Amino acid sequence: MSVVVVEDLALRFGERTLFDGLDFELERGELLAVLGPNGTGKTSLIRILLGLLEPSAGRVMVEGCPPRERCHRIGYVPQQRVFDRDLVLRGRDLVRFGLDGHRWGFGRFGAEDRSRVDAVLAEVGATPYADAPVGRLSGGEQQRLRVAQALVADPVLILADEPLLSLDLAHQRGVVELLDARRESAGTPVVFVTHDVNPVLHSVDRVLYLAPPAAPQAPRSSGRASPALPATLAASSWAIGKPEEVLTSDTLSRLYGTDVDVLRVRGRIVVVGTPDDQHVHHVENGH
Amino acid sequence: MFGQLLAQHFVHTALWAGAVVAIVSGAIGVFVVARGMSFAVHAISELGFTGAAGALVIGVDPVLGMLGGSLLVGLVLGLLSLRGRERDSAIGAVLAFGLGIGVLFLSLYQGYATEATNLLFGSIVGVSGAQLRDLVIVGAVVLAGLAALYRPLYFSSVDPEIAAARGVPLRALSVAIFLLLALTTAEAIQVVGVLLVLTLVITPAAAALRLTGRPALALLLSVAIALVSTEGGILLSLAKPWPTSFFISALSFAAYVAARVADWSRGRQKRSSSSLARRVVTGAG
Numbered sequence: 275m276s277v278v279v280v281e282d283l284a285l286r287f288g289e290r291t292l293f294d295g296l297d298f299e300l301e302r303g304e305l306l307a308v309l310g311p312n313g314t315g316k317t318s319l320i321r322i323l324l325g326l327l328e329p330s331a332g333r334v335m336v337e338g339c340p341p342r343e344r345c346h347r348i349g350y351v352p353q354q355r356v357f358d359r360d361l362v363l364r365g366r367d368l369v370r371f372g373l374d375g376h377r378w379g380f381g382r383f384g385a386e387d388r389s390r391v392d393a394v395l396a397e398v399g400a401t402p403y404a405d406a407p408v409g410r411l412s413g414g415e416q417q418r419l420r421v422a423q424a425l426v427a428d429p430v431l432i433l434a435d436e437p438l439l440s441l442d443l444a445h446q447r448g449v450v451e452l453l454d455a456r457r458e459s460a461g462t463p464v465v466f467v468t469h470d471v472n473p474v475l476h477s478v479d480r481v482l483y484l485a486p487p488a489a490p491q492a493p494r495s496s497g498r499a500s501p502a503l504p505a506t507l508a509a510s511s512w513a514i515g516k517p518e519e520v521l522t523s524d525t526l527s528r529l530y531g532t533d534v535d536v537l538r539v540r541g542r543i544v545v546v547g548t549p550d551d552q553h554v555h556h557v558e559n560g561h
Numbered sequence: 562m563f564g565q566l567l568a569q570h571f572v573h574t575a576l577w578a579g580a581v582v583a584i585v586s587g588a589i590g591v592f593v594v595a596r597g598m599s600f601a602v603h604a605i606s607e608l609g610f611t612g613a614a615g616a617l618v619i620g621v622d623p624v625l626g627m628l629g630g631s632l633l634v635g636l637v638l639g640l641l642s643l644r645g646r647e648r649d650s651a652i653g654a655v656l657a658f659g660l661g662i663g664v665l666f667l668s669l670y671q672g673y674a675t676e677a678t679n680l681l682f683g684s685i686v687g688v689s690g691a692q693l694r695d696l697v698i699v700g701a702v703v704l705a706g707l708a709a710l711y712r713p714l715y716f717s718s719v720d721p722e723i724a725a726a727r728g729v730p731l732r733a734l735s736v737a738i739f740l741l742l743a744l745t746t747a748e749a750i751q752v753v754g755v756l757l758v759l760t761l762v763i764t765p766a767a768a769a770l771r772l773t774g775r776p777a778l779a780l781l782l783s784v785a786i787a788l789v790s791t792e793g794g795i796l797l798s799l800a801k802p803w804p805t806s807f808f809i810s811a812l813s814f815a816a817y818v819a820a821r822v823a824d825w826s827r828g829r830q831k832r833s834s835s836s837l838a839r840r841v842v843t844g845a846g
Binding site for chain 2: 324326342345352361362363364367368371374380405
């Protein structure tokens with residue numbers, strides 16, 4: 275049975291359609307990279323998978339249930355948000371939240387829970403700074419703790435939203451390795467939102483590419499004022515498949531409706547010629 | 562003289578009342594500081610004053626009016642669950658208008674001005690047996706609420722995004738903490754007065770959070786500092802007839818300054834020892 279089933283999913287905000295007709299399944303152990311420029315609904319897709327956002331149409335099932343019923347078993351690694359320096363919270367407290375932070379009361383923190391937290395801290399290599407205030411740790415160390423927090427409840431699915439943002443290369447690799455290790459040991463599938471596929475290129479099984487509407491988009495301000503415009507603007511187009519199928523000049527040119535070149539340079543993928551300059555920019559600036 | 566006073570019944574009542582209020586304020590203060598709600602505390606207490614002044618005008622027990630005023634504001638602020646700058650300005654606007662109404666009520670009130678002064682600056686020695694019983698009941702409600710909400714409250718305070726993803730109801734928690742805070746504030750007003758509520762709800766917690774990195778320990782330390790300041794303040798005011806509120810605020814502020822100094826000197830020690838270590842390593846290499 276597939277861990278995640280996404281059926282005919284659509285998301286609209288007012289007149290703007292982010293995507294529609296989205297269909298895919300996620301098997302055990304798979305890593306799905308969600309790529310595409312800003313504003314195409316990558317983070318919204320994660321929020322739908324978490325059950326925090328209601329789709330406009332279609333449905334999402336995690337292990338055959340609505341996401342809200344499985345939310346305690348979904349590991350979530352968000353964009354790195356630096357903690358306040360003076361925050362009274364140790365690394366191990368942050369990880370423990372992943373285990374029982376949603377439960378009422380003080381909670382009995384038994385030997386079993388403690389050893390579970392210790393084991394996960396060791397797994398991500400965070401034992402040396404587990405008792406330090408999280409606010410005093412580096413971005414890379416904080417992100418390792420976030421991965422540990424996502425792993426501690428033995429998740430059936432991991433959702434990671436730009437988890438590598440503002441990390442240096444070594445820490446990027448470290449986070450990807452941790453997720454790979456979990457996929458290998460427990461078969462937990464991972465949905466990995468990123469603007470740059472290169473750091474995860476060797477781990478990716480499939481790519482979901484969300485591209486902005488192919489048709490030239492009317493300026494949004496006049497879109498509302500003029501009744502002559504169609505009720506819905508064109509939706510993002512999307513493609514899903516193995517990286518070598520999706521990340522090609524042909525596929526991306528079709529998605530964007532304009533000539534796009536996908537170059538492979540020294541084992542890295544560079545996309546050139548998308549209408550949004552930003553994507554190229556990111557890839558070049560990444561390092 | 563001091564010994565004689567200490568044997569008085571009203572002094573015992575005051576000490577017990579102070580202890581109840583200190584424990585509750587110190588405990589909730591940790592969450593208030595962690596969530597950046599200090600300004601909201603001020604607003605809730607000042608509008609508690611407005612409620613009490615209104616109650617005086619219509620001839621109702623001012624404590625009830627105070628409870629009503631602070632609960633109403635707590636509910637509104639909790640439901641809005643605003644963040645950051647928007648919250649500050651919204652609270653400021655509501656606070657100013659509420660105080661304006663309070664001033665109007667006071668001018669309409671024909672009774673003794675002492676009651677109003679007591680509200681503003683506290684009157685711990687005036688606490689009656691019945692009031693002490695009410696303080697204990699309300700305090701028990703707040704502590705039970707905090708105990709029940711402890712984990713999700715902490716989780717959502719430091720990491721709201723992840724907490725929401727894991728099914729923690731953020732808005733309901735926000736309303737709950739504001740209502741508990743309103744109850745606490747209404748208690749603290751009776752001991753230190755409207756203008757000095759922060760000295761029990763914020764200062765001890767702010768000091769405790771400087772002293773430790775462990776959440777549970779911070780909570781205990783905050784309660785301890787609030788207790789020592791309150792009881793110490795009451796005893797000092799027996800020895801020297803200055804206002805109790807002054808002594809309480811002076812003691813809790815002293816704890817805060819001491820905590821900051823300790824934190825600062827510890828940070829310096831750590832920095833110098835690590836640079837020493839670096840020197841030793843390079844020296845050996």
